Amino acid sequence: xxxxxxxxxxxxxxxxxxxxxxxxxxxxxxxxxxxxxxxxxxxxxxxxxxxxxxxxxxxxxxxxxxxxxxxxxxxxxxxxxxxxxxxxxxxxxxxxxxxxxxxxxxxxxxxxxxxxxxxxxxxxxxxxxxxxxxxxxxxxxxxxxxxxxxxxxxxxxxxxxxxxxxxxxxxxxxxxxxxxxxxxxxxxxxxxxxxxxxxxxxxxxxxxxxxxxxxxxxxxxxxxxxxxxxxxxxxxxxxxxxxxxxxxxxxxxxxxxxxxxxxxxxxxxxxxxxxxxxxxxxxxxxxxxxxxxxxxxxxxxxxxxxxxxxxxxxxxxxxxxxxxxxxxxxxxxxxxxxxxxxx
Numbered sequence: 001x002x003x004x005x006x007x008x009x010x011x012x013x014x015x016x017x018x019x020x021x022x023x024x025x026x027x028x029x030x031x032x033x034x035x036x037x038x039x040x041x042x043x044x045x046x047x048x049x050x051x052x053x054x055x056x057x058x059x060x061x062x063x064x065x066x067x068x069x070x071x072x073x074x075x076x077x078x079x080x081x082x083x084x085x086x087x088x089x090x091x092x093x094x095x096x097x098x099x100x101x102x103x104x105x106x107x108x109x110x111x112x113x114x115x116x117x118x119x120x121x122x123x124x125x126x127x128x129x130x131x132x133x134x135x136x137x138x139x140x141x142x143x144x145x146x147x148x149x150x151x152x153x154x155x156x157x158x159x160x161x162x163x164x165x166x167x168x169x170x171x172x173x174x175x176x177x178x179x180x181x182x183x184x185x186x187x188x189x190x191x192x193x194x195x196x197x198x199x200x201x202x203x204x205x206x207x208x209x210x211x212x213x214x215x216x217x218x219x220x221x222x223x224x225x226x227x228x229x230x231x232x233x234x235x236x237x238x239x240x241x242x243x244x245x246x247x248x249x250x251x252x253x254x255x256x257x258x259x260x261x262x263x264x265x266x267x268x269x270x271x272x273x274x275x276x277x278x279x280x281x282x283x284x285x286x287x288x289x290x291x292x293x294x295x296x297x298x299x300x301x302x303x304x305x306x307x308x309x310x311x312x313x314x315x316x317x318x319x320x321x322x323x324x325x326x327x328x329x330x331x332x333x334x335x336x337x338x339x340x341x342x343x
Contacts, residue, residue, distance in 0.1 A: 005223060008194040011148055015095055015124045023047065023093040024274075031273040040318040045309055048096035048275040050288060051086075053078045053108040055280060059130055060167040062239045065102060065291045073293050075103075078280040080110045082300070084117055086278065090305050091121040099127040100151075101277050102291055106133035112145045119146030128153065128198070130169060134177025136184075142193065143184045150193040152178055152221070155200045157211040164204040165241070175219065182220040196223040201248035202241040209248075234259050261334075267325045269334075272318055276309075284308050286317060289330040 016024075026044030034041050055075045057064070087094075097118050105111050105127050118125050126149035134142070142150065154174055156162030162171040181195055197216045201209070209226065216224045228250040229241050235258065242259070243249050251259045271287045278284055282300035283293045297317060298308030308314065325331045 005194060007191060008149065008222070011192065011194070012096070012124050015122055017092075017122070019092050020047075020095050024095065027274050028270075031270055034273070034318075034322070035268050038322060040315060040322055042273060042310060042314075042318065045090060045093040045306060046275045047094070048098065049090075049094065050098040050101050050275070050277040051078065051083065051114075052101035052103065052278065052280045053099055053105040053111050053114070053127075054103040056107045057102070057104045057130075058107070058132055059104070059169050061165055062167065062241075073279070073283075074281065076280050077108050078110075078114070080114060080117075082282065083114050086300060086305055087118055087121060087123075091118075091123055094123055096275075097123045097125050099125065101279065101288060104130055104133070106138065112138075112141050112147075115142075115145040115147050119148075124148045127151065129177075130166065131174040131177035132169065134180050136180050139177065139180030140184045140188070142181060143188050143190050147193040150181060150195045151198050151225075152195065153200065154178075154197045154212060154215075155202070156205045157208045157215050161205050161208060165200065165202055175215075178219050178221055194223075195221045196225050197221055198225050198227055200227050200229050201243050201245070202229050203243050204241075206243040206245055206248060234261070261332075267322050269321055269325065269331070272321060286330070289334055295328075295330060 023044045024047050027047055030041045030043035054077045055073070056077070087097075099105050099111065099115060106129055115125050115127070125147050127147065128151035131152045131154075152174065153166070154162070154171075155165050156171060159171045162174075163169055178195065178197070181193070185191075185193075185195075197212060199205070199209070199212050213224050226248055228248055230250065231237055231239075231241050234242065234251050237259070242251055246252055250262055252262050254260050276284055276286060276297070277288055277290065278300065279293050283296050284298040284300065284305070285293050286295055286297065295317065297313045298311055300308070303311070320328060321331070
């Protein structure tokens with residue numbers, strides 16, 4: 001199973017400037033030196049970041065804090081001025097920008113304007129959507145924005161199966177949105193965005209894996225990727241989501257018959273060296289597993305991004321990770337290295 005698509009990879013590499021390449025070299029060198037020495041060393045600035053357009057969502061997925069309306073942090077929309085100011089301070093080093101953390105990005109009315117702003121800075125841009133708002137007009141504007149990668153969540157090939165996880169969703173709307181994007185890519189003669197169906201494999205839909213491949217081919221999207229589901233209470237699995245096929249599960253049973261995480265928890269994590277997440281209201285958190293922003297490493301309303309990247313909070317968090325990662329709550333259900341399979 002190939003991890004990279006050739007055209008998409010070439011597009012990503014085309015964003016590499018000498019400064020971004022040098023920055024990435026420093027970042028990954030410092031990470032590997034850290035692993036070898038056991039001492040937290042950080043050179044350079046993030047290669048990739050995630051920016052949260054909004055925490056709002058139209059669906060109610062059972063393992064999603066946004067869908068469950070279960071946040072302790074406020075719900076809101078990322079503002080363009082704040083976004084631009086932040087990007088202006090880091091775009092020379094930044095290669096990859098993900099417009100997603102929690103919520104549905106297209107609910108932010110200024111979302112595509114922010115995508116275009118980042119695109120015009122030469123940054124590779126990506127987002128993930130449930131595709132309910134990809135009308136014909138928005139699909140055209142998406143292609144015109146310069147978005148490089150569009151992840152469309154399609155977790156079933158029939159409405160009855162799709163809605164078991166995507167509660168409140170309409171599969172036909174999702175497929176219509178995908179068709180709109182494919183249509184406008186052709187009409188505008190655009191190679192971007194690279195579009196793939198992301199199929200979150202859970203027990204109710206694992207029998208439709210072959211069907212989603214065929215559906216994607218019929219619509220004309222570029223690829224299908226299979227993602228393992230994060231289940232918070234995986235020991236009990238109250239929603240019966242963990243699939244029977246262990247290939248598509250983050251979890252496995254031990255000799256006692258207890259469910260455990262496959263990946264293990266070594267005292268290292270490249271995510272903390274090469275990227276981070278910025279919430280809609282300016283909080284900087286370690287990674288996408290800190291969904292409720294409990295580990296706040298800084299606030300962009302009181303410090304610059306580059307000041308936060310090397311502040312005392314960041315240094316302490318990196319040190320804790322190297323010492324005892326298993327005691328950090330957001331690491332307990334991490335799937336780094338096994339979360340996505342591709343076809």
